[in-house]
Amino acid sequence: MLSIVVCVKAVPEPKAAEDLKIDPVTKAIPRHDIPLEINPLDRNALEAALHFKEQAGASITVISMGPPPAGDIVKECLALGSDEGILLSDPAFAGADALATAYTLAKAIEKLGEVDLVLCGRASSDGATEWVGPELSVFLDFPVVTMVREFIQFNGSSWQVKADIENGYRLVQVELPAIFTVTQDLNSPRTLSFSGIIQSRKKEITTWGLKDLALPANTVGLAGSPTIVSKLEYVESKRECEIIEGSLDEKLDQMIGKLVEAGAV
């Protein structure tokens, strides 16, 4: 039976975007008091895991690193059908960049023992670095295929997937254990069901902190993050409407001029 890990991130609900505040000192976006949801692409990753489970049997463990409220997201994954949930939560994990996140996740995955498959969304809707999957690959020493849009052959230990690339796709054959980051084209994630919620009553969420993973504090969280955010600012999107006058040729000339000026062509 396949042992699958799905990495999920609690991200701010898009509706709450206007209430997000940037911490002027750390440049981080504090997640307290904002409604969180499962990162949408992670729902595609979980859906793929649930599909494999329904096809051939699998055990699914969801891992999320985040503050305690992210436990709700793990709970939701249990209600959606995963078997086990692990929340990596510790004040020391706060402020992690992609590298420190991947490192912490990798250590937790190692602690789980034998794993055949690690599934992640291609990117998170808030950070959107797309690095966590590839960096996990380095720490776990598993091959990674990013931007998977279709699992073509998923029996045995050698899988074939179709993955996006600019202006085309790649067909990749890969040996398990492996990591796949997935796109939204892969599937349509299921919604929560009442009986799923009832079944999840029996499922427990395990919380692991710094001590449980036996990690030095300087390898995780802000301390373990080499990324320096030099600036983070609010962007106000404004639209302006300008009516171009003249003959058709004049209008076209003016418009091309404006597009060139704006760097669009």
Add this chain to the structure above:
Amino acid sequence: MIDFTLTEEQELFQKAAREFAETKIAPHVPEMEETGQSWDPVIKELGAGEMMAITIPEQYGGLGLGYTVRMLALEEIARISVATAMMMQVGGLGIDPIVLFGTEEQKEKYLPGLATGERFATVAVTEPTGGSDPKGCRTTYKKQNGSYVLNGRKCFITNSHIADVQVVLALDEDNPEAYSTFILEKEMDGFEPTHIEHKIGMRGCNTGEIEMKDCVVPAENLLGPEGKGMRVSMTAISESGRAGMIGCALGLQTACLEAAIKFANERILYGKPISRLQAQQFKIAEIKIDLEAGRLLGYRASATHDKGERAGNEYAVAKYFTTEAAQKAAKMAADIHGGYGCMEEYPVTRYVRDSFVLGPSAGTSDIMKVIVSRWALS
């Protein structure tokens, strides 16, 4: 201690119902509005989405989740489609009397299919002689060769043309004091859904008449004790029936609030959104105040019901308050829209129409006041 918060699990059920309503029900609303019918797809979705199983005990294939979860689910569905919530709510009214008064055989025969939505139910009490006065019932039954024979007509019945299982109140032909309740099945000889109503609102919710002409009902389909039919059919109406209308009203109020806020933020007058005008803010505040108060009343009643206590009076207060508040909310939300509030592209026009249909079902506002005054004076 009083705890006014939903449990984490209730919040998850609420979220599940919201996802269900937004993804599975919303796509059907335009066609339901246009045709006034087209209820088949949403009836199927209600079954597939486990919505009909909420209050059915687990041993009969249900989820056994109780009335607060049902109210939360109805609220989320009504936020998207009051018509669909109404069919679900009355479907539950056909289920509840079987859960409460059915024999073991009746429960085993009907509940599992009703839980999956393979079968759908309703309750038929109202007659042209007046819904507020169920004792005016003219549908009769008489015993004949070990069965019952029913004759009569019921009107304003939700799910009249959909329900395979109909819980029907009738009067003993030979005893004007004895009312009994029966489980009728669509296929029974002499049973027929007839006229379909065209309502001002809740378009796409099936409401119509049924007729019994020498309809032979087997003795085992008597529901509850003979002569106690008023209690059998009215217990469910006065508890889960009112609860259901509260869920429908709260959902509609939420939809009105959201539509009002959206429009007020988008409509620019005098160089700024009208949400900055205090007159409009106050309308939004009133809708919000009523919604908050209505939720407290409704959830208090359903929590009492879930504890196994009688909650008919508490439900009557909440039913009166929320269905009246929903009409007020719809009017104010439409007012905020100015002329656009009269144009059918704006969902708020549907909310105004739907809000008028909430009142009479499961007892009019006058009847709620009759009940509440009796409670107060007792």
